[in-house]
């Protein structure tokens with residue numbers, strides 16, 4: 001008899017964790033490999049669960065696919081491992097329990113990291129191995145990404161008539177990571193042909209029961225739940241779960257009342273937890289009817305928007321000429337010169353000062369702290385650079401939420417120079433996300449959704465610039481990256497400095513049809529050494545011989561060299577103003593007098609130009 005027949009009239013108790021139990025015994029290598037090297041240990045664990053009352057156990061194959069086994073160099077052992085696992089489980093079951101072949105989800109918080117094509121290949125291989133061993137059913141568990149589960153479930157449904165259990169993992173009570181409600185997700189899985197649909201892992205009984213309140217009884221399938229024991233704690237270098245079995249005993253009846261017919265345990269559970277479920281529910285009939293309560297889910301369109309004090313720069317620069325200036329936070333504690341610079345730039349009438357995020361991977365005073373103070377003290381709009389280098393995804397989201405709270409709504413999202421170029425060559429460069437993903441995520445905050453899909457209750461109001469490096473071998477490729485950044489939500493671009501009129505023309509030609517405007521970068525040279533460094537040591541930057549010769553002739557006269565740097569920059573402003581509405585001036589070495597003078601010059605130039613255009 002298939003376990004589906006049994007589920008018609010009975011509640012079935014399933015087993016609990018395998019992986020975390022092995023981990024608690026001290027295994028920290030590949031759990032699935034133990035099917036080959038420690039088969040007795042695996043068999044004993046299955047037997048312990050059956051002894052505790054489990055009538056359906058799962059093979060130790062959660063991650064036994066080539067994508068996950070390749071971490072251990074075991075990608076060629078998929079068949080051996082899955083076959084061994086099924087045989088061990090059957091040996092332990094001895095007709096006392098059903099054996100489900102388990103296949104775990106692969107995608108995590110970044111669904112697109114692994115393509116569906118690769119997932120399909122990996123899934124098919126594992127599925128065939130398990131089916132060949134005549135398991136009693138297939139258990140698809142711990143799927144965060146619904147698209148992935150729908151895809152693999154459709155494959156499994158086509159390949160076998162055996163019972164299939166399909167389980168998603170919650171993002172928070174009631175919803176998946178992509179905001180689909182669990183009720184909708186389970187209905188979809190039922191529609192694709194799953195025989196049992198449910199939830200497992202990540203959260204414990206509290207959140208699962210709350211979720212189940214919103215899930216109706218499926219019409220053509222049964223409901224399952226495999227809660228975790230607790231939230232894991234990390235102590236003395238190890239994770240451990242504290243949830244005790246008594247708590248599971250109390251929640252057993254509530255799972256039944258929510259219509260669950262297949263009840264097991266996930267991470268952190270032990271035979272004691274399963275025994276608690278079994279003690280309470282053995283012999284009790286399942287419920288046949290239930291009422292559901294809707295979980296309050298606010299639609300994106302209903303969320304309040306946040307207000308902005310100033311229109312976003314992309315709107316301004318589309319309308320009229322606009323100058324923004326980079327003034328980087330200092331490397332030392334004294335910030336007085338920085339604030340003098342910010343005030344002087346405000347007086348020069350620029351639209352924003354941009355503050356780098358530990359550029360060249362060396363620490364500077366926190367740019368959001370200084371940005372906030374600039375806004376408070378001068379009223380000038382700060383534009384804060386955010387790199388993917390220094391914060392993991394948790395830190396990035398928290399940082400952006402902080403910027404929102406401070407009213408700092410203008411962001412430049414960049415990859416960030418790698419740590420090895422800076423003060424701490426051995427420090428880790430995080431790069432949990434790429435600049436493309438960072439842009440998308442900031443735009444997701446504007447929809448009132450966190451990076452992980454949680455409801456933020458309100459829409460943020462960020463305007464997001466992307467970085468543009470035109471100093472590369474292939475400008476076409478660089479523009480291709482800009483197009484991709486636009487697809488991810490970039491509102492406009494800010495470029496690395498350009499040092500010749502020819503380059504300005506070339507860049508203008510390359511970006512003129514882009515949907516997003518560009519602030520073109522210009523930086524005054526401070527002297528011959530500065531010019532030689534940029535030309536010879538900074539990738540992609542080329543300064544013409546004539547300009548370098550002009551700077552070299554003033555090697556011994558720093559004041560004159562600075563003036564020459566300004567004169568060169570002014571002639572570039574003349575050329576740039578004809579081509580671009582947006583000009584981005586970079587202040588070298590906190591010498592803000594230079595960018596103040598150039599800002600004034602840029603304003604005068606653009607005013608002159610517009611008068612000329614009006615007359616023409």
Ligand SMILES: Cc1cc2nc3c(=O)[nH]c(=O)nc-3n(C[C@H](O)[C@H](O)[C@H](O)COP(=O)(O)OP(=O)(O)OC[C@H]3O[C@@H](n4cnc5c(N)ncnc54)[C@H](O)[C@@H]3O)c2cc1C
Nearest residue numbers: 356357359360385414415416417435467468477478494496
């Ligand atoms: C205006 C501006 C401000 C910046 N501010 C900071 C800052 O505050 N802090 C900081 O640490 N860094 C900063 N940077 C540097 C930036 O992080 C690095 O230059 C980074 O390598 C490129 O950033 P990105 O976000 O454009 O990366 P992406 O466009 O995502 O590029 C990522 C990777 O691809 C490579 N790549 C890009 N274009 C091409 C191409 N055409 N062909 C081949 N490979 C390519 C890049 O070199 C890089 O390794 C800034 C750069 C700019 C232009």
Ligand SMILES: [Zn+2]
Nearest residue numbers: 201202266267
């Ligand atoms: Zn789990």
